[in-house]
Amino acid sequence: MKICVVGSGYVGLVTGACLADFGMTVTGVDKDADKIAALERGEIPIYEPGLEEIVEKNVRAGRLSFTTELAPAIREARAVFIAVGTPPLPDGRADLSFVRQVAEAIGDNLNDYKVVITKSTVPVGTGQMVERVVRERSGGSQEFAVVSNPEFLREGSALEDFYRPDRVVIGARTQRAVDVMLEIYAPLKAAGVPFVIANVESSEMIKYASNGFLATKISFINEVAELCEAVGADVEVVARGMGLDNRIGPKFLHPGPGFGGSCFPKDTRAVAQIAEEHGLRFAIIDAVLDANERVKQRMVPKIAGAFDGLEGRTVAVLGLAFKGDTDDMRESPAIPIVEGLVAAGARVRAFDPAAIEQARPLLPEAVTYCYDAYDAARGADGVVIATEWNQFRALELERLRQLLTRPLIVDLRNLYEPERVAAAGFHYVSVGRSQATPAVGGERA
Numbered sequence: 173m174k175i176c177v178v179g180s181g182y183v184g185l186v187t188g189a190c191l192a193d194f195g196m197t198v199t200g201v202d203k204d205a206d207k208i209a210a211l212e213r214g215e216i217p218i219y220e221p222g223l224e225e226i227v228e229k230n231v232r233a234g235r236l237s238f239t240t241e242l243a244p245a246i247r248e249a250r251a252v253f254i255a256v257g258t259p260p261l262p263d264g265r266a267d268l269s270f271v272r273q274v275a276e277a278i279g280d281n282l283n284d285y286k287v288v289i290t291k292s293t294v295p296v297g298t299g300q301m302v303e304r305v306v307r308e309r310s311g312g313s314q315e316f317a318v319v320s321n322p323e324f325l326r327e328g329s330a331l332e333d334f335y336r337p338d339r340v341v342i343g344a345r346t347q348r349a350v351d352v353m354l355e356i357y358a359p360l361k362a363a364g365v366p367f368v369i370a371n372v373e374s375s376e377m378i379k380y381a382s383n384g385f386l387a388t389k390i391s392f393i394n395e396v397a398e399l400c401e402a403v404g405a406d407v408e409v410v411a412r413g414m415g416l417d418n419r420i421g422p423k424f425l426h427p428g429p430g431f432g433g434s435c436f437p438k439d440t441r442a443v444a445q446i447a448e449e450h451g452l453r454f455a456i457i458d459a460v461l462d463a464n465e466r467v468k469q470r471m472v473p474k475i476a477g478a479f480d481g482l483e484g485r486t487v488a489v490l491g492l493a494f495k496g497d498t499d500d501m502r503e504s505p506a507i508p509i510v511e512g513l514v515a516a517g518a519r520v521r522a523f524d525p526a527a528i529e530q531a532r533p534l535l536p537e538a539v540t541y542c543y544d545a546y547d548a549a550r551g552a553d554g555v556v557i558a559t560e561w562n563q564f565r566a567l568e569l570e571r572l573r574q575l576l577t578r579p580l581i582v583d584l585r586n587l588y589e590p591e592r593v594a595a596a597g598f599h600y601v602s603v604g605r606s607q608a609t610p611a612v613g614g615e616r617a
């Protein structure tokens with residue numbers, strides 16, 4: 173089957189490459205000529221483990237190609253995936269102008285039956301809008317179907333999520349459209365992945381409700397962490413004790429400096445907005461948004477406490493991306509942290525394994541960028557771990573200590589066992605674990 177994927181950003185690129193790997197013939201379209209030229213040279217514009225290999229493999233096999241020419245790619249395809257950006261407008265609603273433009277182009281080029289699939293996270297009701305636009309532009313000349321097929325890809329493990337999803341959600345109005353989708357996802361069906369077949373609105377809602385719930389889980393544990401600090405409990409033990417209850421589950425119970433990224437902040441705001449547009453109030457989502465702002469704001473005072481003031485201090489910040497294994501800086505909690513440190517008079521020496529170039533334009537000019545964690549620590553008065561990169565779990569503590577002027581680690585991701593870091597001579601401050609560990613022979617927090 174010939175497939176056209178419009179939008180070669182994160183979602184479009186992963187979807188296109190994986191579908192080509194399923195044996196489909198895929199054309200990836202993007203209006204950014206530089207991006208397409210780079211992709212044709214085999215250069216992947218985003219950091220995603222494994223993606224480069226499968227793009228290369230499928231380009232070589234002739235199943236994956238890239239173009240800026242939307243019209244011919246639509247005309248050739250049986251299924252057109254819309255995976256363009258839906259950036260938030262100032263009022264929090266998703267900007268659907270790119271989706272609308274693609275729908276117009278599909279209407280203009282509807283030469284036979286096509287399935288039009290919204291892959292981008294779109295507000296409930298977008299499927300209807302796409303249907304209307306395609307119908308108007310095509311003059312009702314051909315049959316087509318609009319399908320909602322939300323993605324649940326996590327950055328950093330997107331390929332794994334694509335090949336081994338917990339479920340595939342398909343929202344469609346006709347069996348004919350469902351059948352096309354089942355053909356596309358045949359390898360997943362064969363692998364026993366559950367399929368949820370719904371109407372378009374339910375499918376769109378599943379995406380928002382899932383992300384809203386996951387964001388709630390993170391904010392919940394972040395609030396529990398704050399409470400743990402106050403009552404003298406250890407949030408890691410509490411999270412384990414909670415997570416062993418099957419009804420709760422252990423995932424997404426890691427406290428930290430707040431959630432960021434391209435999905436959770438945008439989607440939770442959109443849920444609140446959708447509720448408002450329907451005259452409702454989604455009170456829990458409002459609280460999650462509020463809690464996430466507060467947890468981000470708590471971090472700089474926490475660091476200031478550990479450093480005993482920030483004026484004139486040098487802080488080594490490890491990790492800038494919104495989470496590990498990505499170069500994505502969108503809504504990264506590291507941004508307000510670094511801004512706050514600089515505003516309080518600290519010098520920041522920052523390192524991130526992938527996101528430095530993306531971070532540069534977003535962070536204060538005064539930040540010094542370093543080539544690894546040890547370079548960042550050189551001459552600093554302490555380390556702040558802001559992102560859960562795996563490589564920060566295995567720092568050579570002795571080497572780190574020798575580079576720092578003071579043996580201090582503020583671990584905002586709880587990557588370390590307090591006892592181990594204390595044994596290495598560090599003063600260690602983490603999240604939701606009230607017993608700040610004193611340095612050997614050192615003072616208490």
Ligand code: UDX
Nearest residue numbers: 323324325326327424425426428431432433435494495
């Ligand atoms: C998310 C969803 O997981 C995915 O299904 C959806 O399609 C897109 O949004 P992503 O944004 O890539 O994926 O990252 P995810 O791993 O979910 O983490 C989101 C944010 O929450 C990160 O800032 C992360 O550090 C934070 N987080 C996650 C926590 O603070 N604690 C956790 O327990 C889990």
